[in-house]
Amino acid sequence: MVKINANFSKLNAALKQVGAELNFRYHFVNNKSKIASTRKKFKTDGTLDTIENLQIDFFAGLTFYQNNFVAIYFKNLDQNDEIIFHFSNCSQFIDHLNNYESSATLILPESEKLDIKKKSENNNFIPCRLCLKKTNWNNFVKAADWSRRIIIDQFNVLEFHKQMFSIERELFSDFTTSQFLKTLPNDFPRILEAAKSNKKWTCQKCKINVSGMKQLYHAILIDDTIKRYSPNDFIGVCTGCLKVQYHDMYITSEELDFINKFKPKK
């Protein structure tokens, strides 16, 4: 209890600095426990073996389990020691889900199994080519893009997740709805990343650059009734600024620390 109280006073102090009101505590606890209850089901290696009636949602081209972005593989289906994981509703994934649901395994993106930077016995996990195609992750218009972005042969799902995390955060903070996310095209991950990259991961409101903690960046459609997705159709803001206006926005104390440290002083 002492630890929790200490965290809350730290959080309150931080939020005072960003100018938020202090009536969010209740929601903060709720949101956090909602996330924790799903995450608790996963084993320590970050996987969750099949559960009955697996319910996978497809939002903005990505695969979600109870509002958490997950990658999925099927046990004993792949050849040559390679384990192909899916993160999108590609045709092969849909086919496997229909025919081999009992061997489906969910993986959290922060799992070491998926981290290609970690030279471990698990580096035989490779992303599905169809999923990369579906989310337009292998289509680059300008050569200059290559130097700054994740490229197909270095696809790292954790890095990808950090870039896409705003979708998940907005979803479990009830800032957006699953119904709306379902209307977005399958290549929305690339659209979103292109918009964020165009704005250089810098909040248009407080000017913080969150390149060092990309999960703090949101690109919000200015008019979500128009099906147009050029970078100018988005406004780029940090989670801190969103929380000032929308108190239910989920944020961790580590993230608040980052904002307080790097937010430009007026």
Ligand SMILES: [Zn+2]
């Ligand atoms: Zn796939």
Ligand SMILES: [Zn+2]
């Ligand atoms: Zn900001």
